[in-house]
Amino acid sequence: EVQVAESGGGLVKPGGSLRLSCEVSEFTVSSYSMNWVRQAPGKGLEWVSSISSRGDNIFYADSVKGRFTISRDNAKNSLYLQMNSLRVEDTAVYYCARDFLDATMVTRTDYWGQGTLVTVSS
Amino acid sequence: DIQMTQSPPSLSASVGDRVTITCRASQSVHKYLNWYQQKPGRAPNLLIFAASNLQSGVPSRFSASGSGTDFTLTISSLQPEDFATYYCQQTYTTPRTFGQGTKVEIK
Numbered sequence: 121e122v123q124v125a126e127s128g129g130g131l132v133k134p135g136g137s138l139r140l141s142c143e144v145s146e147f148t149v150s151s152y153s154m155n156w157v158r159q160a161p162g163k164g165l166e167w168v169s170s171i172s173s174r175g176d177n178i179f180y181a182d183s184v185k186g187r188f189t190i191s192r193d194n195a196k197n198s199l200y201l202q203m204n205s206l207r208v209e210d211t212a213v214y215y216c217a218r219d220f221l222d223a224t225m226v227t228r229t230d231y232w233g234q235g236t237l238v239t240v241s242s
Numbered sequence: 243d244i245q246m247t248q249s250p251p252s253l254s255a256s257v258g259d260r261v262t263i264t265c266r267a268s269q270s271v272h273k274y275l276n277w278y279q280q281k282p283g284r285a286p287n288l289l290i291f292a293a294s295n296l297q298s299g300v301p302s303r304f305s306a307s308g309s310g311t312d313f314t315l316t317i318s319s320l321q322p323e324d325f326a327t328y329y330c331q332q333t334y335t336t337p338r339t340f341g342q343g344t345k346v347e348i349k
Contacts, residue, residue: 155338157286165278165286165329167338179336182243215285227333228276228291235285 122146122231126216129236136206140236142199142216147231150175150194153219155229156201158212158238168214169201173221184210206240213237244268244332248341254349261317263344265330270310274334277306277315280343281326289328290315320346 128140142154156168169190170179178190189202199216213235220230245268255261265275273293278286288297290306293313303318317324325348330341 164343165280165331165340167331167336167340170336170338181337224292226274226292226295228288228297229331229333230288230291230297232285232287 122218124216124218124231124233126214126233126236129214129238131239131241132206133242134206134208134240136240137202137204138206138238140201140203140214140216140238142201142233144197144199144216144218147218148194149192149197149199153221153227154190154192154199155217155219156190156199157215157217157229157232158210159215159235160209160212163212166212170219171199203238206238208240211238211240243337244271244335244339246330246332246339246341248328248330248344250344251342252345252347254347255320256349257320257322259320259349261320261324261346263315263328263346265308265313265315265341267311267313267332271332271334273309274332275308275313276331276333277304278329278331279324279326280329286329317346 123145153172155170171190187205191200215235217229217232219227247266275293277290280286306315327343327345
């Protein structure tokens, strides 16, 4: 059974840094595009970042560009999100999610972790 | 950025009701539109991909249609487990924007 599990969330002061990890099982992260999506308390979903299967295409939301870095360790079959210069408005549950690209070139985000909470507060 | 607008923001319905949620894109996303269901404290769950395709394991009472800028999600006969928040998301281009969500509540 495919499993996705985030870790690394916690309480951090404004301006601080945090590194989120996403461990997966029953599939290889290097074979799929992967995403980070966040949800502020009581709010909707916000796409944060994506990395392609080959790692040659990386995208960020404008709200995190220049502060967050998505990466992947194929040997550990894991995805990461390095978050620097954190702001109060970055407070959210962060989800790691897999993209499935089918033969018709349609992408669907089919497996999600349960999320890890990041709280940025002084 | 492509803006995704869902309506209504919330609705109250009874078990057995037919429910329709709409999602409008600020520009064409062709067929690159997915629908998710999210229950409190849980991760989103994919219901529909490519505008009208039912994800494996999703009950057939869920259906969807649309292309270009206008999309709909329909629940043919609302069940107790369907009370949740529903989101559309375009995957045509980055940023891969979500609608603001539609909360389906018990009447």
